[in-house]
Amino acid sequence: MTLKNDLITIEVNEHGAELVSLMKDGREYLWTGDALYWNRHAPILFPAVGKPFNNELHVDGKTYPMKQHGFARDSRFECVNAVMGECVSMRMIPPENQYPYRLGLEVCYRLEDSKVEVVWTVENRDDKDAYFQIGAHPGFLLPDYNAADEVYGYIRYRDCNGQPVNPVAVSALKDGNRVPLTTLQNIPFEMPLKADTFAHDVLMFEDGQVTEAILCNKEGVPVLGVSCPQAEAYGIWAPHKEGCPFVCLEPWCGICDPYGFTGDISTRQYIHRLAPREQYSFTYTIEIYM
Numbered sequence: 001m002t003l004k005n006d007l008i009t010i011e012v013n014e015h016g017a018e019l020v021s022l023m024k025d026g027r028e029y030l031w032t033g034d035a036l037y038w039n040r041h042a043p044i045l046f047p048a049v050g051k052p053f054n055n056e057l058h059v060d061g062k063t064y065p066m067k068q069h070g071f072a073r074d075s076r077f078e079c080v081n082a083v084m085g086e087c088v089s090m091r092m093i094p095p096e097n098q099y100p101y102r103l104g105l106e107v108c109y110r111l112e113d114s115k116v117e118v119v120w121t122v123e124n125r126d127d128k129d130a131y132f133q134i135g136a137h138p139g140f141l142l143p144d145y146n147a148a149d150e151v152y153g154y155i156r157y158r159d160c161n162g163q164p165v166n167p168v169a170v171s172a173l174k175d176g177n178r179v180p181l182t183t184l185q186n187i188p189f190e191m192p193l194k195a196d197t198f199a200h201d202v203l204m205f206e207d208g209q210v211t212e213a214i215l216c217n218k219e220g221v222p223v224l225g226v227s228c229p230q231a232e233a234y235g236i237w238a239p240h241k242e243g244c245p246f247v248c249l250e251p252w253c254g255i256c257d258p259y260g261f262t263g264d265i266s267t268r269q270y271i272h273r274l275a276p277r278e279q280y281s282f283t284y285t286i287e288i289y290m
Contacts, residue, residue, distance in 0.1 A: 005085045005111045008288065017077040017090040017107040018043055019138065024114060024288050029224060031139030031246040037239050042138035043073035044120070046105055049135040050256025051176035059100045059265050068176060069137070071098050072105060086111060101130035114288040121281045124274035131265045131273050133254020136284050140224060142193065143217040145245040152193045154220055155236060158212040160229055164189045167205040177259040178204070190220065193247060202237040206255065210234040213249040221290070226251060228284035232270040251284050
């Protein structure tokens with residue numbers, strides 16, 4: 001499905017309601033989905049962000065399987081509304097028997113000038129409280145990428161007040177789950193992207209330290225930014241593979257489990273609860289500067 005205004009054009013796939021193209025002035029900004037590196041573009045992480053320990057969720061004494069990042073990214077969505085040049089809304093067709101709660105998810109993409117606003121609305125359709133996480137995982141092409149360069153570009157970080165911030169990573173990953181770093185990792189406000197930046201997997205910034213990340217080119221000129229005032233955590237990631245030409249800027253309302261966590265879903269970090277029939281919306285924005 002195509003949505004365009006005078007400045008930008010996006011393509012959205014019914015599979016996963018995934019953004020698969022973002023173009024301005026004939027230039028593609030979104031990762032192409034080449035399976036050599038990563039076969040996705042901008043998946044929606046729902047109802048889990050990251051990996052539950054042992055790929056299991058525990059609810060009221062029962063255990064349910066849940067794969068990394070949940071099932072929305074592999075679910076089919078149907079279009080429920082489209083306004084030419086303005087917005088498109090899509091509703092998830094929930095897979096059966098994959099979650100202990102009946103949750104609805106609607107995704108709306110809105111265009112305004114050089115911005116894409118993405119709104120997720122989650123509804124509890126059950127007769128009991130329901131728990132979930134949700135997050136974004138868009139990948140972006142590195143501007144003028146050259147594998148021979150020492151620095152491919154830069155990432156700048158801002159907090160919820162729009163102020164520059166030097167975030168601190170307090171966790172690393174073990175088999176996809178968090179373990180405490182013995183030495184905290186201090187990240188500069190303008191972080192260079194190099195061949196070894198993601199040698200130890202994703203950089204995670206917890207506790208709302210970062211709500212906006214800006215991708216800059218090799219000269220330090222901002223190219224695009226991804227912001228989410230509601231973000232409780234933020235991930236910066238790319239596959240640690242030679243010649244990888246993209247980076248993911250990921251605002252999360254949730255996070256992977258600590259290694260060894262087997263507690264009830266209600267005690268997962270950054271978990272969200274909805275009362276029966278309650279709705280809640282989360283918003284993130286992609287803005288192109290060049």
